[in-house]
Amino acid sequence: KAGVTQTPRYLIKTRGQQVTLSCSPISGHRSVSWYQQTPGQGLQFLFEYFSETQRNKGNFPGRFSGRQFSNSRSEMNVSTLELGDSALYLCASSLAETGEGYEQYFGPGTRLTVT
C-alpha cells in the first residue's frame, strides 16, 4: 500500500496570508490527524477527522481549521499567518474505527516558513 502523502512539501508565506495543506491517507484509513512540530513545542495535536467529521480538536486558535473529503483526503487551513506558525505540519492516518488506540502512520510533512 502507498503511504501517507502530503503536499506541498515546502511552503514560504508572508505574515497575514493564508495557507492550505493537503494530506492523502493510506488507502482504507478513514481517520486523519494533524500535528504541528516545532523545536520548542515538540509534536502537538491540532485536530482529527473521521468520515468527514471533526472528531477531536487540540488547543489551537480558530485560525487553524481543517476538513475531510468523502475519499478521506484532508486539508488544513491556516489563516492570517503569524511568524510563530512556522513549523513542520504532519498528518497521520489510522484505521481508528472507534477512535481508541489505533496505530497512526505519518506523512512526510509540509515545512511551512512564515516571513
Added chain:
Amino acid sequence: GENVEQHPSTLSVQEGDSAVIKCTYSDSASNYFPWYKQELGKRPQLIIDIRSNVGEKKDQRIAVTLNKTAKHFSLHITETQPEDSAVYFCAAPLWGQNFVFGPGTRLSVLP
C-alpha cells in the same frame, strides 16, 4: 489532561550497547502507548507499540515494557547500530486519536 515526560533528552551509547528510554504518563485511563523514531528530515516512523493489557512486547532488537501501576513505559534497544541514531518519541492518548507526545530523546550510537 495527559502529561507525558520522557528521559533522558539525549543519550549516547557505543555501538553494540543497549539503550533505554523511559516515559511516564499521568492519565491512568491511557491504554495504548506507541514509540516513534524520527531521523533527521524524515517523518516519525512507528517502531513498536504496547497496549495496557500486556506488560512487554518485543520485536527483534526492540522491546517495550509497561508498568501500569507506576504509569511508565520504556523502550529498550539492544545491540545498537549506527542506523539507530535518531530522535525517539513516546506518546500516550489524551482521548481518541489525540496523542500527547513526549519531548523526544536524541539517541546517538557511536561507532
